[in-house]
Amino acid sequence: xxxxxxxxxxxxxxxxxxxxxxxxxxxxxxxxxxxxxxxxxxxxxxxxxxxxxxxxxxxxxxxxxxxxxxxxxxxxxxxxxxxxxxxxxxxxxxxxxxxxxxxxxxxxxxxxxxxxxxxxxxxxxxxxxxxxxxxxxxxxxxxxxxxxxxxxxxxxxxxxxxxxxxxxxxxxxxxxxxxxxxxxxxxxxxxxxxxxxxxxxxxxxxxxxxxxxxxxxxxxxxxxxxxxxxxxxxxxxxxxxxxxxxxxxxxxxxxxxxxxxxxxxxxxxxxxxxxxxxxxxxxxxxxxxxxxxxxxxxxxxxxxxxxxxxxxxxxxxxxxxx
Amino acid sequence: xxxxxxxxxxxxxxxxxxxxxxxxxxxxxxxxxxxxxxxxxxxxxxxxxxxxxxxxxxxxxxxxxxxxxxxxxxxxxxxxxxxxxxxxxxxxxxxxxxxxxxxxxxxxxxxxxxxxxxxxxxxxxxxxxxxxxxxxxxxxxxxxxxxxxxxxxxxxxxxxxxxxxxxxxxxxxxxxxxxxxxxxxxxxxxxxxxxxxxxxxxxxxxxxxxxxxxxxxxxxxxxxxxxxxxxxxxxxxxxxxxxxxxxxxxxxxxxxxxxxxxxxxxxxxxxxxxxxxxxxxxxxxxxxxxxxxxxxxxxxxxxxxxxxxxxxxxxxxxxxxxxxxxxxxxxxx
Numbered sequence: 001x002x003x004x005x006x007x008x009x010x011x012x013x014x015x016x017x018x019x020x021x022x023x024x025x026x027x028x029x030x031x032x033x034x035x036x037x038x039x040x041x042x043x044x045x046x047x048x049x050x051x052x053x054x055x056x057x058x059x060x061x062x063x064x065x066x067x068x069x070x071x072x073x074x075x076x077x078x079x080x081x082x083x084x085x086x087x088x089x090x091x092x093x094x095x096x097x098x099x100x101x102x103x104x105x106x107x108x109x110x111x112x113x114x115x116x117x118x119x120x121x122x123x124x125x126x127x128x129x130x131x132x133x134x135x136x137x138x139x140x141x142x143x144x145x146x147x148x149x150x151x152x153x154x155x156x157x158x159x160x161x162x163x164x165x166x167x168x169x170x171x172x173x174x175x176x177x178x179x180x181x182x183x184x185x186x187x188x189x190x191x192x193x194x195x196x197x198x199x200x201x202x203x204x205x206x207x208x209x210x211x212x213x214x215x216x217x218x219x220x221x222x223x224x225x226x227x228x229x230x231x232x233x234x235x236x237x238x239x240x241x242x243x244x245x246x247x248x249x250x251x252x253x254x255x256x257x258x259x260x261x262x263x264x265x266x267x268x269x270x271x272x273x274x275x276x277x278x279x280x281x282x283x284x285x286x287x288x289x290x291x292x293x294x295x296x297x298x299x300x301x302x303x304x305x306x307x308x309x310x311x312x313x314x315x316x317x318x319x320x321x322x
Numbered sequence: 323x324x325x326x327x328x329x330x331x332x333x334x335x336x337x338x339x340x341x342x343x344x345x346x347x348x349x350x351x352x353x354x355x356x357x358x359x360x361x362x363x364x365x366x367x368x369x370x371x372x373x374x375x376x377x378x379x380x381x382x383x384x385x386x387x388x389x390x391x392x393x394x395x396x397x398x399x400x401x402x403x404x405x406x407x408x409x410x411x412x413x414x415x416x417x418x419x420x421x422x423x424x425x426x427x428x429x430x431x432x433x434x435x436x437x438x439x440x441x442x443x444x445x446x447x448x449x450x451x452x453x454x455x456x457x458x459x460x461x462x463x464x465x466x467x468x469x470x471x472x473x474x475x476x477x478x479x480x481x482x483x484x485x486x487x488x489x490x491x492x493x494x495x496x497x498x499x500x501x502x503x504x505x506x507x508x509x510x511x512x513x514x515x516x517x518x519x520x521x522x523x524x525x526x527x528x529x530x531x532x533x534x535x536x537x538x539x540x541x542x543x544x545x546x547x548x549x550x551x552x553x554x555x556x557x558x559x560x561x562x563x564x565x566x567x568x569x570x571x572x573x574x575x576x577x578x579x580x581x582x583x584x585x586x587x588x589x590x591x592x593x594x595x596x597x598x599x600x601x602x603x604x605x606x607x608x609x610x611x612x613x614x615x616x617x618x619x620x621x622x623x624x625x626x627x628x629x630x631x632x633x634x635x636x637x638x639x640x641x642x643x644x645x646x647x648x649x650x651x652x653x654x655x
Contacts, residue, residue, distance in 0.1 A: 063336075064332065064333070064336040064338075065335075065336040065337060067336075068336055068337050068338050068549075068550075069337070154478040154481055155418075155477075155478065155481075155485065155489055172417050172418070173417070173418070173476060173478070175478050175479070175480055175481070177480060178479070178480045178631060264482065264484065266427075266482070266620055266623070268480075268620070268624060268627070269624070280618075284615075284618035284619070285615050285618055285619065286332075286614075286615070
């Protein structure tokens with residue numbers, strides 16, 4: 001500090017105090033940016049570069065021949081025009097939106113109920129519940145989907161056997177994927193099952209932040225449980241819920257593994273959610289340009305969807321913080 | 323590299339494989355190579371790979387079940403239906419029993435029925451392909467098949483054939499259409515039932531003309547050299563070895579597959595010999611660079627599923643598939 005002060009005083013005819021406060025001001029303002037600079041550079045490199053590449057690829061005609069020659073053919077926005085005018089694409093977007101909405105709603109509702117439950121039970125049961133959730137969360141995705149697939153198997157599945165045993169009807173040789181609605185129901189079960197642990201545990205952590213005094217005050221005033229939930233708990237949790245909702249939406253919009261693996265890597269056309277459609281175009285039909293265009297449209301849609309969430313989140317954080 | 327024979331055209335057309343037309347005489351037995359495999363290696367008159375091995379399908383059946391039901395090995399499609407009906411009469415009360423287990427998406431087992439009646443997947447005139455799966459002949463074959471499946475099969479109508487060997491090993495199935503090597507899977511000590519081996523027999527898929535066999539799809543692999551390989555000579559030496567008499571003989575006697583040359587087919591014995599004999603009447607899928615895209619788009623599988631689940635009539639389902647095939651095969655890549 002001393003050296004800095006003397007250098008400053010020999011360099012300019014200013015008072016020592018002013019110069020050192022200017023330097024420390026710059027250091028204070030600049031330090032945060034300097035500290036996050038390495039991480040930012042890495043993130044931009046690892047995430048930004050492929051995104052730019054994807055954008056570039058989506059403007060190219062890039063089939064097998066181009067792959068072997070390492071050279072695409074520039075076609076401008078032709079790929080997007082092809083995709084957007086494809087009637088199948090309209091179906092794909094519809095299916096993806098409905099699928100996402102159902103999954104997000106179910107995941108969040110069930111997770112909230114479980115989080116509330118964990119608050120109220122004895123600590124022994126809470127630990128059991130928490131451990132169960134963590135086990136589910138820790139199961140690697142592909143083996144988990146495999147297990148579910150075997151349970152719902154046409155020939156050897158235990159669900160068919162169980163349902164027949166308890167008299168819910170004749171489910172021997174029942175094919176769950178013949179009808180897309182039933183098939184998507186099964187896929188939703190698997191997706192929601194996998195999504196609940198993270199959401200429930202995070203909400204449970206959030207619930208511990210709800211001020212007990214407010215809850216007690218509401219109870220004294222005669223509020224019922226549901227009223228307490230809507231008027232005290234939910235507003236406190238709002239920023240957290242918004243973040244979880246946006247994460248949930250983004251993840252469920254991108255679901256690929258569950259659909260792909262459960263249908264033995266050959267899903268019928270009625271099962272094409274957007275990520276599957278993009279993959280099919282790129283790697284099965286070897287039209288990488290078209291597949292990239294679908295992916296770009298997906299990113300754009302997701303940015304649009306999450307824009308509102310993020311804006312709401314920032315607003316509510318500012319309200320809470322300021 | 324080893325390539326599935328239906329994929330070679332796609333890679334050859336896009337410049338991935340080295341042209342070895344000039345070196346054909348270097349390879350042993352090139353004069354007696356299996357015709358279908360050689361066709362799969364030829365694109366626009368040039369040779370791009372060497373046949374490696376083939377597999378064909380026949381019907382694997384339970385001899386004990388046939389005896390118990392009084393059924394005899396069929397020599398025509400009508401006989402096949404009769405034998406199946408006898409089996410269903412005897413064992414059909416078991417809800418899991420199938421006389422002929424036929425998963426809906428099993429395109430390669432459906433093809434013989436289409437071809438036997440003179441139908442085809444697609445025909446080529448000049449450089450234009452036209453889907454032919456909706457021709458009268460193709461539809462006739464599919465009608466016969468649908469009748470067989472409805473009466474004799476309780477397999478998943480929207481499923482594929484990947485688990486059929488494990489299902490067969492469970493003991494509730496009398497016949498499956500399968501490759502020769504599937505005998506090994508059925509009798510595998512870990513995943514199958516080794517006690518079934520003495521009870522297994524095989525016969526070629528019969529034609530609707532008594533005494534003949536239906537044409538089967540000749541699956542198989544070819545060996546190609548990457549066009550960008552920097553060691554083309556070494557690669558050729560390797561392929562020469564793999565495709566030569568010494569290793570091909572071993573593949574027949576030990577591996578139980580069909581070799582790349584008719585001169586060695588006689589080496590196979592037992593059950594594999596029946597599959598090798600069936601391979602003599604074999605056909606291939608349209609040799610177009612875009613054929614792989616038809617496979618990837620599941621056109622034929624989806625068509626079969628629609629037919630078997632009664633979601634579409636045979637004429638509607640085949641028309642849709644045929645139009646798609648025409649579109650995909652004629653697309654410029």
